[in-house]
Amino acid sequence: MKKKDRSGTTIKDVARETNLAISTISKYMNGGTVRKKNQELIEAAVKKLNYFPNNTARWLRTSKTYRVGVIAGIVNSPHTSAILNEIEKKLRDHGYSVSFFSFDENLDKTKEYVEYMISNGVDGMLITIPGNTEGQLIFPENLRIPVVTIEENSGVIQGDCVQTSCTQGAYEITEHLIKNGHSSIAVIEGRRNSLTASERMKGYFRAMEDYGIPVRPEYVVQGDYIYQGGYLGIHELWKLNEKPTAVFVTNYDMSMGAMEAIYDLGIRIPEQLSVVVFDDFELSVMVNPKLTSVRQPLAELADAACELLLRRMNGDESDYPKRIRMMPSCIYRESVQDLNR
Amino acid sequence: MKKKDRSGTTIKDVARETNLAISTISKYMNGGTVRKKNQELIEAAVKKLNYFPNNTARWLRTSKTYRVGVIAGIVNSPHTSAILNEIEKKLRDHGYSVSFFSFDENLDKTKEYVEYMISNGVDGMLITIPGNTEGQLIFPENLRIPVVTIEENSGVIQGDCVQTSCTQGAYEITEHLIKNGHSSIAVIEGRRNSLTASERMKGYFRAMEDYGIPVRPEYVVQGDYIYQGGYLGIHELWKLNEKPTAVFVTNYDMSMGAMEAIYDLGIRIPEQLSVVVFDDFELSVMVNPKLTSVRQPLAELADAACELLLRRMNGDESDYPKRIRMMPSCIYRESVQDLNR
DNA sequence: ATGAAAGCGCTAACAT
DNA sequence: ATGTTAGCGCTTTCAT
Numbered sequence: 001m002k003k004k005d006r007s008g009t010t011i012k013d014v015a016r017e018t019n020l021a022i023s024t025i026s027k028y029m030n031g032g033t034v035r036k037k038n039q040e041l042i043e044a045a046v047k048k049l050n051y052f053p054n055n056t057a058r059w060l061r062t063s064k065t066y067r068v069g070v071i072a073g074i075v076n077s078p079h080t081s082a083i084l085n086e087i088e089k090k091l092r093d094h095g096y097s098v099s100f101f102s103f104d105e106n107l108d109k110t111k112e113y114v115e116y117m118i119s120n121g122v123d124g125m126l127i128t129i130p131g132n133t134e135g136q137l138i139f140p141e142n143l144r145i146p147v148v149t150i151e152e153n154s155g156v157i158q159g160d161c162v163q164t165s166c167t168q169g170a171y172e173i174t175e176h177l178i179k180n181g182h183s184s185i186a187v188i189e190g191r192r193n194s195l196t197a198s199e200r201m202k203g204y205f206r207a208m209e210d211y212g213i214p215v216r217p218e219y220v221v222q223g224d225y226i227y228q229g230g231y232l233g234i235h236e237l238w239k240l241n242e243k244p245t246a247v248f249v250t251n252y253d254m255s256m257g258a259m260e261a262i263y264d265l266g267i268r269i270p271e272q273l274s275v276v277v278f279d280d281f282e283l284s285v286m287v288n289p290k291l292t293s294v295r296q297p298l299a300e301l302a303d304a305a306c307e308l309l310l311r312r313m314n315g316d317e318s319d320y321p322k323r324i325r326m327m328p329s330c331i332y333r334e335s336v337q338d339l340n341r
Numbered sequence: 342m343k344k345k346d347r348s349g350t351t352i353k354d355v356a357r358e359t360n361l362a363i364s365t366i367s368k369y370m371n372g373g374t375v376r377k378k379n380q381e382l383i384e385a386a387v388k389k390l391n392y393f394p395n396n397t398a399r400w401l402r403t404s405k406t407y408r409v410g411v412i413a414g415i416v417n418s419p420h421t422s423a424i425l426n427e428i429e430k431k432l433r434d435h436g437y438s439v440s441f442f443s444f445d446e447n448l449d450k451t452k453e454y455v456e457y458m459i460s461n462g463v464d465g466m467l468i469t470i471p472g473n474t475e476g477q478l479i480f481p482e483n484l485r486i487p488v489v490t491i492e493e494n495s496g497v498i499q500g501d502c503v504q505t506s507c508t509q510g511a512y513e514i515t516e517h518l519i520k521n522g523h524s525s526i527a528v529i530e531g532r533r534n535s536l537t538a539s540e541r542m543k544g545y546f547r548a549m550e551d552y553g554i555p556v557r558p559e560y561v562v563q564g565d566y567i568y569q570g571g572y573l574g575i576h577e578l579w580k581l582n583e584k585p586t587a588v589f590v591t592n593y594d595m596s597m598g599a600m601e602a603i604y605d606l607g608i609r610i611p612e613q614l615s616v617v618v619f620d621d622f623e624l625s626v627m628v629n630p631k632l633t634s635v636r637q638p639l640a641e642l643a644d645a646a647c648e649l650l651l652r653r654m655n656g657d658e659s660d661y662p663k664r665i666r667m668m669p670s671c672i673y674r675e676s677v678q679d680l681n682r
Numbered sequence: 683a684t685g686a687a688a689g690c691g692c693t694a695a696c697a698t
Numbered sequence: 699a700t701g702t703t704a705g706c707g708c709t710t711t712c713a714t
Contacts, residue, residue: 008459008485010690010691010692011691011692012691012692020700020701021700021701021702022691022692022693022701022702023692023693023694023700023701023702023703024699024700024701026691026692026693026694027693027694027699027700029692030693032699033699034699034700035699035700038699038700050481052456052459052460053460053691053692054460054462054691054692055460055461055462056397056400056401056406056461056462056691056692057401057690057691057692057693057706058691058692058693059397059692059706060397060398060401060690060691060692060693060705060706060707060708061691061692061693061694061705061706062692062693062694062706063706065397065461067440067461074426075416075422075425075426075429076419076422076423076425076426076427077422078417080422081416081417081418081421081422082417084416084417085415085416085417085443086417088416088441088442088443089443089445092442097440097441097442097457097458097461098440098441099408099438099439099440099441100429100438100439100440100441101429101433101438102426102429102430115393116438117438118349118393119393119394119395119396120396120397120406120408120438121395121396121397140391144349256623256627259627260626260627263629282597282623282624283623283624283627285601286597286600286601286624286627286628287627287628287629288604288628288629351706351707351708352707352708353707353708361684361685362684362685362686363685363686363707363708363709364684364685364686364687364708364709364710365683365684365685367707367708367709367710368683368684368709368710370708371709373683374683375683375684376683376684379683379684394707394708395707395708397707397708398690398706398707398708398709399707399708399709400690400708401689401690401691401692401706401707401708401709402689402690402707402708402709402710403690403708403709403710404690
């Protein structure tokens with residue numbers, strides 16, 4: 001039997017070794033009380049045979065796997081990895097392990113992934129959609145396990161979710177530029193049809209409007225949420241006769257491209273151009289000067305999602321569906337020049 | 342029953358719906374042939390009831406979970422996330438999903454983690470040890486599933502592993518400095534007792550020796566593999582009367598600290614100081630000027646590890662234990678001044 | 683091609 | 699406190 005080759009010692013072996021009933025072993029392994037003598041017997045046998053209980057078989061009876069499925073974007077991005085890191089830590093603290101899938105492109109496959117996860121026996125799921133992903137989350141029809149989504153958008157999903165308000169962050173950072181005396185404020189937009197992109201633009205437009213500053217069409221350049229977009233965006237802006245005094249780059253990847261272009265063109269920050277960016281990762285403090293940016297509370301987001309999921313998995317459905325909104329915060333560093341002085 | 346609340350449709354339900362035997366359904370689901378009429382019946386029922394087979398129960402019979410356990414360091418680091426990303430993609434392509442644990446501190450808990458993973462029913466395991474982690478991998482005694490480790494060290498583990506040669510990379514990058522006319526070459530060392538640290542230092546010392554350049558003790562400054570170490574290291578070097586013309590920073594976190602210190606002190610790269618670093622992530626190209634660095638082939642490492650594990654899980658033990666060594670490569674950019682010109 | 687039945691490792695009544 | 703037994707969802711002989 002293949003079986004015997006792979007799987008190690010079972011509860012049966014321990015029972016045989018100790019001359020006790022299987023159920024006694026089971027009881028003890030689950031924290032029940034047995035006679036001291038038997039406890040010692042069991043301990044000895046467990047050690048000798050190197051037995052540890054099989055959660056998978058356990059699940060068959062209890063319908064608990066203590067495993068949660070996580071579906072996320074490319075791990076190798078600071079956004080996803082920050083969230084994933086927090087999720088894993090948090091869930092492990094609560095005795096859960098995580099199985100995860102990442103998807104590269106679109107969301108079409110989520111349904112398939114979700115089904116696969118359930119096939120694999122998870123007690124619940126966490127889904128985090130990177131803001132620059134197109135498409136819609138699709139769930140199998142009669143989903144029986146709790147799912148909490150972590151996202152930057154709003155309105156995409158029904159059900160439990162935690163999210164950040166992109167509009168708010170974009171508004172604040174634009175306002176910051178305005179308060180520093182800027183009115184020629186360019187923006188490098190995210191990909192068309194992206195919800196986060198339009199949320200962020202909304203924040204920008206609203207701030208401009210609130211302060212009565214007209215938006216010049218040539219200052220709104222179309223990006224795509226990737227490196228390239230930021231790079232080309234800056235080049236485009238720098239061809240203008242009347243150059244902006246500030247630029248708001250609306251996501252992380254684009255901000256790297258933008259910085260590259262800024263170096264290439266020899267533009268001095270903040271003397272010639274003030275720069276603010278959406279998302280705050282390592283780069284923001286490693287470039288010179290350090291960037292003023294909008295920071296999404298990723299760890300807090302992940303934490304809240306885990307808490308909620310944990311409650312759901314424990315059967316508490318009281319406040320379903322719950323939508324938790326968190327506010328991003330602006331981090332003021334050295335990349336903005338104060339034009340008032 | 343809790344049970345019924347959570348778990349969805351079972352094979353039983355499909356059998357009832359179609360008036361066929363459970364075993365017929367099972368056969369069909371596993372690619373066996375059934376009468377056309379029955380096939381249609383089953384398909385219809387599966388769709389109607391939204392049935393998908395439960396891998397976990399399946400495992401009970403087949404001892405295959407199609408799940409592999411991954412134990413890695415902090416996900417939220419470019420090193421780990423690059424590897425994890427590749428592993429997940431690769432394994433998913435082969436029909437496996439990944440369960441993972443990360444550990445923050447030391448390796449003492451690996452044994453526990455490994456046991457837990459096995460309890461959870463994985464077909465194999467991948468363990469990646471970040472080079473800056475102390476301690477020894479400890480495995481449970483009669484481990485019945487294949488394990489492949491991915492590491493930067495050599496000699497720590499018996500069994501299958503893939504690794505990079507740190508010594509080689511450190512040698513090459515030091516040699517590069519020498520060939521560019523440098524002889525006052527400082528190095529910021531990794532943490533004491535770290536194997537990778539000593540491997541990297543070995544590369545440095547060997548290159549210096551091969552080219553007959555004496556190593557000045559004050560140019561070897563002790564770091565700790567974290568940000569702080571790089572930061573303080575540069576400050577320490579810059580207090581010296583005879584400053585080095587080049588510095589080799591031996592890991593990523595320290596190189597960030599070093600760059601920070603370099604900015605703070607207003608040191609110009611490469612005019613005043615040439616900088617080379619071990620590890621090549623985003624930072625290296627985002628700073629100005631771009632950094633010459635040693636790049637570990639992380640994706641390739643992960644790929645090779647997956648290939649090997651996949652073979653082992655398919656029962657091919659032919660070349661056990663296999664040790665695959667990969668060479669890092671140097672990426673020459675703009676942070677080194679050519680003193681020969 | 684189909685079905686009946688045994689059994690994977692474990693837990694949970696229930697009886698002792 | 700311990701043992702007996704049924705059964706979780708599924709695959710796999712072995713009959714039919």
